[in-house]
Amino acid sequence: MKAIIVAGGHGSRLLPMTNYTHKTLLPLCGRPIIDYALSTIHNAGITEITIIGNKFIEKIKNHVGNEVNYVLEEEPRGVAAALQLARAGNEDAPLLIWFSDNITNMVLKDYVDSFESGAVLLTREVENPEDFGIAVVEDQKVVDVIEKPSEPPSNLAIGGIYMFDESFWNRLDSVQDGPNFSISDVTRQYLVEGSARVISVGENTWIDCGTPESLQRAARLVEEGVFVIREM
Numbered sequence: 001m002k003a004i005i006v007a008g009g010h011g012s013r014l015l016p017m018t019n020y021t022h023k024t025l026l027p028l029c030g031r032p033i034i035d036y037a038l039s040t041i042h043n044a045g046i047t048e049i050t051i052i053g054n055k056f057i058e059k060i061k062n063h064v065g066n067e068v069n070y071v072l073e074e075e076p077r078g079v080a081a082a083l084q085l086a087r088a089g090n091e092d093a094p095l096l097i098w099f100s101d102n103i104t105n106m107v108l109k110d111y112v113d114s115f116e117s118g119a120v121l122l123t124r125e126v127e128n129p130e131d132f133g134i135a136v137v138e139d140q141k142v143v144d145v146i147e148k149p150s151e152p153p154s155n156l157a158i159g160g161i162y163m164f165d166e167s168f169w170n171r172l173d174s175v176q177d178g179p180n181f182s183i184s185d186v187t188r189q190y191l192v193e194g195s196a197r198v199i200s201v202g203e204n205t206w207i208d209c210g211t212p213e214s215l216q217r218a219a220r221l222v223e224e225g226v227f228v229i230r231e232m
Contacts (some may be wrong), residue, residue, distance in 0.1 A: 001163070002048040002093045003041045007100035008082045009054060009072035013211050022056035024100045025063060026215065029222040031229055032063060032207050036103040039229040044108040046096060050086045079183055080176035089129070091169055097183075099160030100103050100212035103218065105227050106201060111163065118195035120163035121187060124206055125155050132157035132208075133184040135198070142198045144191055147184040158187060158198075159206050 007024050014023050024034035041049060049068040053060050057072050071085045083097070094115055096108075102124070111120055123142070126132055129152035136144035136153045145158050161184075164171075166187065175185040190196035207227075209215045221227050 001044075001046055001115060002090050003046045003050070003096040003098060004083065004086050004090060005034070005037060005041075005049065005051045005098045005100050006079065006082055007051055007057075007060065010175050014215070022054065022060055023210065024035045025059060026209075028103075028209070028215075028219050028227075033103065033218075034060065034064065034100060035229055036227060037098055037100060038064065039231070040104060040106070040108060041096065041098065043230050044096070044112045046112065048093075050090060051100075052082050052086050056094060065166055068154040078181060080172060080181050081171060084176075087169060091166070094166060095162075095164045095168055097162045097164060097168075099183075102160040102206065102208050103227055104159075104161060104201070106205055111199075113148045115163055115165075116164045118197060119165065119190040120197045120199065121190075121205055122159045122161050122199050123156050123203050124159065124201050126157040127155070128156060129155045132159075133182065133187070134158070142191060142196070145188050147180075147182040156200075158184070159201075159207060161206065162187065164190075193219070 007022060017026060025032045051060060051068055051070060052071045052073055052075050059072055061070055073082050073085060105185055123135055130148055133145045133147045134149055134152045134154055135156040136141040171186050171189050178185060207214060207218050209218045
């Protein structure tokens with residue numbers, strides 16, 4: 001399995017802090033957010049990593065180093081366009097796709113080692129479902145996902161950390177030109193087919209650090225030892 005960290009975009013939810021640096025370099029108790037993601041990825045046994053970055057990509061590179069691949073998103077044109085920039089070199093293996101403002105304390109190695117096909121999706125209950133891709137549940141089974149719904153069918157969010165098989169790129173090609181594309185347009189295909197494994201995680205197991213409020217909450221959880229960096 002290879003990993004793609006999506007770290008493009010404007011980081012508008014964290015302005016004005018992201019006027020001067022990338023959101024993944026904002027500190028959580030002295031360590032940048034991206035260190036928590038890289039720690040989880042490395043400890044899952046994944047060694048080939050691509051980071052898609054915006055104008056601050058050199059700052060990310062200066063911090064992370066040369067052990068990963070870097071792709072510059074010169075102009076934010078959405079998630080699909082950003083992912084396509086990383087396609088070369090990432091078509092021949094299953095993928096861990098990680099949206100960079102997410103951190104988790106889950107140990108993913110067993111899921112990576114046992115992955116064969118389909119998709120693995122992480123879910124958790126959230127208080128603001130209108131801000132996430134939200135699961136549609138029927139007979140206690142996730143059967144679909146709706147992106148940022150005005151009338152959420154549940155409060156079960158599908159988070160920004162995904163595992164996809166090699167069919168991901170063809171699936172992306174088939175939906176990327178649709179109106180208001182989101183990654184949910186891809187995950188929906190796996191869910192409808194019944195080929196997605198959905199893992200429900202606890203409230204303090206995965207957090208989106210993309211807003212000032214959630215960044216502060218993540219910092220408190222780091223101070224409490226809920227999120228840690230596991231050195232290789």
